[in-house]
Amino acid sequence: MGYVKHKGYIFGPVPSRRLGRSLGVDLVPFKTCTFDCIYCQLGHTTNKTIERREWVPLREVLDELRSKLTLKPDYITLAGSGEPTLYSRIGDLMDEIRLMTDIPVAVITNGSLLWKDEVRRQLRHANVVIPSLDAGDEMLFRTINRPHPAITYEWLLDGLSAFRQEFRGKYWLEVFLLDGYTAIDGEVRKIAKKAQEIQADLVQLNTCVRPATEDYARPVPWRRLVELADIFTPAAEVVVDYRSGAPQSESTSGPTDILQMLQRRPCTAEDIAAGLRMDPATVRKEIERLLQEGVIEARKVDPKRTHYVARDLLCAHPRKPAK
Ligand code: SF4
Numbered sequence: 063m064g065y066v067k068h069k070g071y072i073f074g075p076v077p078s079r080r081l082g083r084s085l086g087v088d089l090v091p092f093k094t095c096t097f098d099c100i101y102c103q104l105g106h107t108t109n110k111t112i113e114r115r116e117w118v119p120l121r122e123v124l125d126e127l128r129s130k131l132t133l134k135p136d137y138i139t140l141a142g143s144g145e146p147t148l149y150s151r152i153g154d155l156m157d158e159i160r161l162m163t164d165i166p167v168a169v170i171t172n173g174s175l176l177w178k179d180e181v182r183r184q185l186r187h188a189n190v191v192i193p194s195l196d197a198g199d200e201m202l203f204r205t206i207n208r209p210h211p212a213i214t215y216e217w218l219l220d221g222l223s224a225f226r227q228e229f230r231g232k233y234w235l236e237v238f239l240l241d242g243y244t245a246i247d248g249e250v251r252k253i254a255k256k257a258q259e260i261q262a263d264l265v266q267l268n269t270c271v272r273p274a275t276e277d278y279a280r281p282v283p284w285r286r287l288v289e290l291a292d293i294f295t296p297a298a299e300v301v302v303d304y305r306s307g308a309p310q311s312e313s314t315s316g317p318t319d320i321l322q323m324l325q326r327r328p329c330t331a332e333d334i335a336a337g338l339r340m341d342p343a344t345v346r347k348e349i350e351r352l353l354q355e356g357v358i359e360a361r362k363v364d365p366k367r368t369h370y371v372a373r374d375l376l377c378a379h380p381r382k383p384a385k
Contacts, residue, residue, distance in 0.1 A: 071123045073142070073319075073326050075135040077336035079301050080192070080234070080266070081168055084337075085135035087127060088142030088326065089149035090117045096145050096174040098208040099196070101240060101279040103272040103327050104143055110210050112175065114150040124158050131163055137190070138163075141170035143326055148175070153184030160187075168192060170236075174213050176221025182228055190232040193222055195260070197244060198252025206243060222260045235262035237298065239269050241280040245290060254294045265298040267291055272328045272369055273361050317348045321372060324358055328369035 075083035091109065094117065098107035127138070138159060140146040146169060149155070156167050166189035173193030175181045185191055197203040200215040209218075226233060235257055239245045244253065257265050267290065269282040282290075284302065291298040319338050323329055331349055335342040349370055352358040361369045 070126065070322055071118060072126045072130045073322050074337050075133055076323060076327075076329070077333055078137075078139070081139060081190075082136030083133075084137045084139040084168070085127075085130060085133060085165075086142050086326065087123065087138060087140050087146075087155075088118075088144075089123070089140060089146045089152065089155070090142070090144035092143040094144040094148060095172070096148065096210045096213060097172050098275075099172075099238075100206055100208065100276040101238060101270045101274045103270070103274060105275055107144075107208075109144075111148065112210050112212050114148055114175070114178075114181075116151050117149055120151050120155060120158075123155065124162070127159070128162060131165070135165060137168045138165050139168045139170060140188075141168075145172055145174065147171050147181050147185065153187050156184075156187035166190065172207070173222050173225075174207075174209060174218055176225045177217045178221070182221070182225050185225065186229055186231075188231055190234065191225070191229060192234045192236055192266075193225075193262075194236045194238060195219075195222065195253060195256060196238045196240075198249055198256060202244060202249065206240065219256060219260070222262075226261050233262045235260060235265045236301075237265060237267050239267055239282045239287065239290065241269075241282050242278075245269075245282040245286060247290075247293065250290045250293045254298075257298075258295060264296075265294050266301040267298045268301055271302055273371070317352065320345065320348050321352065321357065324352075324370055324372040325374060328361060328371040330367055330369055334370075 071088050073086040073088060075085045078084040093104055093107045094109040094111060095107045096112055098110055140152065146152060159167055168190040169185055169188045170192045196206050203215040237253055244250065267287050269287060270279055271281060287300045287302065291300055320334055323334060323337065331342065331345050334340065335345045353360065356373065358370050358372050361371055
């Protein structure tokens with residue numbers, strides 16, 4: 063079969079508040095997704111699809127993963143630059159990972175294909191599944207997630223509930239709130255009601271702390287998220303990832319790993335140092351060099367923090383200039 067050209071399947075480890083040092087596995091070509099979320103940190107979806115296929119060769123993914131296990135991540139996380147459940151061999155992949163290592167496997171998914179029996183069957187192989195629910199009704203679902211036309215809000219909810227009945231692993235529902243859209247008591251109440259029906263193990267609130275696809279997708283202040291968390295029963299957890307990295311000494315990572323990380327998502331220097339276990343001073347030096355070479359660019363989301371992003375990511379998915 064003809065595979066889509068790919069620039070490497072494994073990235074990180076990246077620091078994750080929920081998953082520690084998470085080694086990412088990217089199973090679809092850049093921005094192949096069932097959604098085109100206004101808050102996506104990767105830019106617009108270029109291939110909005112519900113077609114499941116072996117987008118990248120399973121054997122190559124496994125070979126690359128095997129070579130990165132020496133980095134000793136806390137989790138192997140199937141996520142990356144699109145929707146991982148579009149990968150038709152995701153179940154086979156997890157079976158093979160089990161034969162290779164005891165490191166637990168997490169899947170970060172938008173949950174949009176869980177109404178399909180085959181997807182639920184395959185995801186049962188994971189240790190942790192983290193799906194999303196960002197809206198309390200069809201209209202806001204379409205406004206925020208901009209799904210493929212074949213996906214309805216009702217199907218999304220049905221899939222999220224059906225999987226709960228079948229999955230014995232950890233099931234954490236992520237709710238990504240946006241200022242002016244869903245960070246409103248009435249809207250959060252609607253989401254909380256649906257979340258209760260889904261019966262995830264816990265609900266986690268998040269918001270955008272990295273540059274979003276649309277400039278109008280704005281973050282919710284921390285204090286407001288904490289207030290909104292109490293609307294859920296039991297109360298939701300706030301999991302916004304503002305972490306900074308501690309100095310690390312045993313890293314074998316270098317500029318290529320930094321660039322690969324920045325080709326997946328915008329990161330701060332602290333994100334890079336923590337994820338790759340690199341000395342922060344070395345990271346800053348490499349960032350300077352990559353900036354001078356013009357392969358990455360600096361972006362400000364708030365005055366206190368600078369994110370860096372690879373230029374080829376920006377070229378493939380140009381963003382409107384920041385206001
Ligand atoms: S945020 Fe996730 S689900 Fe939404 S468009 Fe981006 S990759 Fe797809």
